Amino acid sequence: MNTLSFLFVTLELFFILRSSRAADTIRPSQYLRDGDTLVSSGGKFELGFFSLGNNSSRLYLGIWYKTIPVRTVVWVANRDKPILDTPGTLTINGTGCLLLLGRNQKVAWSSSQQARATTNPVAQLLDTGNFVVRSDEQKDSNSETGSSHYLWQSFDYIGDTFLPGMKLGTDLKTGLVRRMSAWKSPYDPSPGLLSFEIELNAYPEALMRKGSAKFFRNGPWNGLRFSGAPEMIPNVVFDFRFVANSEEVYYAYQPSNESIISIYKLNDTSGSGIRYIWIEAEKTWKTYLSVPRDYCDSYGLCGAHGICVIGDQFPVCQCLKGFTPKSPEQWNIMDWSDGCVRKKPLGCGIKDGFLKFDGLKVPDTTRTWVNKSMRLTDCRRNCLDNCSCMAYAKADVRGRGSGCVMWFGDLVDMRQIPVSDQELHIRVSLSEMSKDSNIGNGCNKEMQEGDVELPTFDITSVANATNNFSVDKKLGEGGFGPVYKGTLLDGQEIAVKRLSLSSRQGLNEFKNEVALMAKLQHRNLAKLFGCCIEGDERMLIYEYMSNKSLDFFIFDRAKGKLLEWSTRFHIILGIARGLLYLHQDSRLRIIHRDLKASNVLLDNEMNAKISDFGLARCFENNQTAANTTRVVGTYGYIAPEYAIGGLFSIKSDVFSFGVLLLEIVSGKRNRGFYHPSHDLNLIGHAWRLWKEGKPLEFIDDSLSKDFNYVSEMLRSIHVGLLCVQQEPDDRPNMSFAVLMLSSDTILPQPKKPGFFFG
Numbered sequence: 237m238n239t240l241s242f243l244f245v246t247l248e249l250f251f252i253l254r255s256s257r258a259a260d261t262i263r264p265s266q267y268l269r270d271g272d273t274l275v276s277s278g279g280k281f282e283l284g285f286f287s288l289g290n291n292s293s294r295l296y297l298g299i300w301y302k303t304i305p306v307r308t309v310v311w312v313a314n315r316d317k318p319i320l321d322t323p324g325t326l327t328i329n330g331t332g333c334l335l336l337l338g339r340n341q342k343v344a345w346s347s348s349q350q351a352r353a354t355t356n357p358v359a360q361l362l363d364t365g366n367f368v369v370r371s372d373e374q375k376d377s378n379s380e381t382g383s384s385h386y387l388w389q390s391f392d393y394i395g396d397t398f399l400p401g402m403k404l405g406t407d408l409k410t411g412l413v414r415r416m417s418a419w420k421s422p423y424d425p426s427p428g429l430l431s432f433e434i435e436l437n438a439y440p441e442a443l444m445r446k447g448s449a450k451f452f453r454n455g456p457w458n459g460l461r462f463s464g465a466p467e468m469i470p471n472v473v474f475d476f477r478f479v480a481n482s483e484e485v486y487y488a489y490q491p492s493n494e495s496i497i498s499i500y501k502l503n504d505t506s507g508s509g510i511r512y513i514w515i516e517a518e519k520t521w522k523t524y525l526s527v528p529r530d531y532c533d534s535y536g537l538c539g540a541h542g543i544c545v546i547g548d549q550f551p552v553c554q555c556l557k558g559f560t561p562k563s564p565e566q567w568n569i570m571d572w573s574d575g576c577v578r579k580k581p582l583g584c585g586i587k588d589g590f591l592k593f594d595g596l597k598v599p600d601t602t603r604t605w606v607n608k609s610m611r612l613t614d615c616r617r618n619c620l621d622n623c624s625c626m627a628y629a630k631a632d633v634r635g636r637g638s639g640c641v642m643w644f645g646d647l648v649d650m651r652q653i654p655v656s657d658q659e660l661h662i663r664v665s666l667s668e669m670s671k672d673s674n675i676g677n678g679c680n681k682e683m684q685e686g687d688v689e690l691p692t693f694d695i696t697s698v699a700n701a702t703n704n705f706s707v708d709k710k711l712g713e714g715g716f717g718p719v720y721k722g723t724l725l726d727g728q729e730i731a732v733k734r735l736s737l738s739s740r741q742g743l744n745e746f747k748n749e750v751a752l753m754a755k756l757q758h759r760n761l762a763k764l765f766g767c768c769i770e771g772d773e774r775m776l777i778y779e780y781m782s783n784k785s786l787d788f789f790i791f792d793r794a795k796g797k798l799l800e801w802s803t804r805f806h807i808i809l810g811i812a813r814g815l816l817y818l819h820q821d822s823r824l825r826i827i828h829r830d831l832k833a834s835n836v837l838l839d840n841e842m843n844a845k846i847s848d849f850g851l852a853r854c855f856e857n858n859q860t861a862a863n864t865t866r867v868v869g870t871y872g873y874i875a876p877e878y879a880i881g882g883l884f885s886i887k888s889d890v891f892s893f894g895v896l897l898l899e900i901v902s903g904k905r906n907r908g909f910y911h912p913s914h915d916l917n918l919i920g921h922a923w924r925l926w927k928e929g930k931p932l933e934f935i936d937d938s939l940s941k942d943f944n945y946v947s948e949m950l951r952s953i954h955v956g957l958l959c960v961q962q963e964p965d966d967r968p969n970m971s972f973a974v975l976m977l978s979s980d981t982i983l984p985q986p987k988k989p990g991f992f993f994g
């Protein structure tokens with residue numbers, strides 16, 4: 237081969253290689269046709285024509301990841317102007333306007349007309365996924381910093397995907413708002429209902445809307461993160477920043493490590509915003525975070541001045557301290573939309589004060605005022621001086637915190653969050669101020685020591701009554717220590733609960749019981765005569781119950797025979813009425829939390845008396861549930877939502893009552909129940925027999941199946957099953973349970989019970 241032909245072959249090869257390497261630019265008089273693509277210089281992104289689903293007659297121009305085998309479209313030019321039934325062509329005209337041509341070269345879409353037309357324009361797909369139009373005199377630039385010199389850029393028109401380097405927010409100089417909008421459906425990229433943007437309030441916040449309605453609020457930027465986004469901490473996936481100055485307000489992010497691909501995407505179908513990470517090893521996108529995170533993220537769920545606290549299966553709204561539900565009846569059936577109103581009107585000026593709350597997503601910032609340099613003390617004074625200022629906080633929580641934000645008007649859309657670095661100071665009347673917890677938990681105030689009006693016994697008389705706490709006077713061990721029998725000088729028999737000195741928890745339970753029992757009186761509650769507090773000694777003195785407790789009878793074959801049906805039914809009704817009193821009729825609303833056979837005492841006439849209030853909690857009359865991280869109670873009786881999620885309510889007591897009912901009818905314990913042919917517990921056994929139409933087999937053998945009583949027994953099983961249903965909402969309240977037990981009303985069919993496996 238001679239030199240010349242060698243040169244030809246080389247040249248030929250060079251041109252083949254060159255033409256097969258896709259370009260990243262397009263210039264006037266160049267055309268990108270259906271099937272051609274632009275590929276960014278680093279090979280990350282590709283721009284071209286595509287169609288969705290089976291609908292190849294609708295053609296779109298878009299950008300997708302070149303490196304990711306799952307087609308992931310991140311931007312669409314002609315979202316709501318597909319090219320119909322014809323190949324498309326992209327070009328750029330002499331003044332830098334992108335033109336998407338369809339049938340007969342008609343313009344189907346164009347980039348918005350340029351104010352700054354250029355003589356030598358070029359469109360380029362950058363390695364960030366940004367498709368830009370610039371003048372050819374400018375060097376091609378992948379850097380974000382140069383973005384202002386672009387004549388046009390796709391990053392200004394965010395679709396459903398928020399890419400690293402994009403800015404979500406507003407350019408204050410040009411007025412350009414960059415917001416996300418979801419696709420209408422997976423097959424229609426035109427803008428759907430869901431959008432996400434940074435609202436330009438005095439205190440800017442991230443907000444998702446459905447149509448024009450607020451749907452989910454991530455909250456204002458507090459210097460570290462959006463107030464409602466406790467998970468926004470430095471992480472290995474992405475770095476984020478928020479910029480607010482006189483020129484622009486925006487949120488943006490970058491990958492923490494260039495090898496990690498993550499995007500944030502809105503989805504109309506699922507009504508959510510999702511951060512995905514590309515998992516190369518599995519060739520799939522994985523969800524990193526999805527918002528709304530839970531039901532408490534639903535905008536304004538709890539109405540004005542309400543706080544959403546997440547429970548196991550459903551959220552719970554509480555009124556801020558100092559506030560009470562506007563519509564108590566609605567509130568009780570978990571319609572919280574009317575929110576809460578002040579218990580005491582504001583006095584304005586010096587007659588008001590502020591209660592401090594933390595661990596909250598701060599309220600909607602639509603009506604706020606911000607000063608970035610004002611100190612908190614001045615912030616407070618300014619707020620106090622302006623009668624329409626309802627709350628204030630530090631505007632920026634970084635370091636020791638700085639700045640001042642004030643809220644005007646109703647405070648809406650607050651929820652509990654697990655971080656507490658932005659204290660919110662809420663204006664209340666001075667008369668509402670007190671030192672205890674600020675989330676409205678009922679009768680705290682009434683449970684303070686010193687508030688108790690109980691007869692006190694001196695230690696000598698109690699020691700004398702119990703023969704100096706002798707072993708033979710010991711009745712057993714109660715919740716927080718031994719219980720003794722005693723006889724007072726006047727012959728009155730008493731039971732003395734003595735707090736073990738070692739028990740710190742016991743001390744709390746003791747105080748709790750004293751505080752509650754002093755307020756309660758009902759013939760189906762154990763009667764507290766008084767207490768004895770001397771030195772380290774803490775004792776409770778109760779009326780003595782000659783028949784001890786229910787468990788002595790029903791779980792004992794011999795004694796069980798003594799407890800005929802009419803007595804059992806009398807006991808059932810007694811417990812039901814006692815519980816009804818606690819839940820509804822007493823001045824306080826009390827959740828017992830530890831209802832079980834051993835806590836039902838029996839007097840000499842076999843009247844049931846509910847005892848042991850050490851774990852009980854009281855609610856405000858309007859509160860229906862609360863959450864605890866310390867689940868107490870007794871397995872076998874405890875409701876699933878409480879055991880698993882720590883959520884207790886009157887309905888968790890109803891669950892325990894249902895278990896008790898089934899135990900009384902069957903004479904068997906739920907816990908430790910054994911059946912040779914299945915491994916269900918007593919609840920499951922009852923449910924199974926019920927569904928098989930054999931409920932009679934559930935009834936205690938030692939009960940004579942007197943025809944007159946059988947319907948009452950079956951009714952009791954039926955009500956028992958209604959009370960232990962899985963869903964708290966399905967369970968009856970105690971007034972309905974009493975009604976069902978004591979009348980012939982038609983009963984609903986029970987649904988699946990909770991915890992029916994042993």
Ligand SMILES: *[C@@H]1O[C@H](CO)[C@@H](O)[C@H](O)[C@H]1NC(C)=O
Pocket residue numbers: 419421422503504505506
């Ligand atoms: C939205 O979510 C649905 C269901 O998860 C999914 O099938 C669909 O592809 C998603 N749409 C987009 C545009 O990502």
Ligand SMILES: *[C@@H]1O[C@H](CO)[C@@H](O)[C@H](O)[C@H]1NC(C)=O
Pocket residue numbers: 493494495496
């Ligand atoms: C980035 O991620 C890659 C792959 O996971 C890892 O090997 C590399 O060390 C990371 N680089 C940095 C700076 O963290």
Ligand SMILES: *[C@@H]1O[C@H](CO)[C@@H](O)[C@H](O)[C@H]1NC(C)=O
Pocket residue numbers: 605621622623624625644
């Ligand atoms: C209270 O603050 C609001 C909002 O900044 C303002 O419009 C109003 O004039 C102020 N009222 C008084 C009495 O300062």
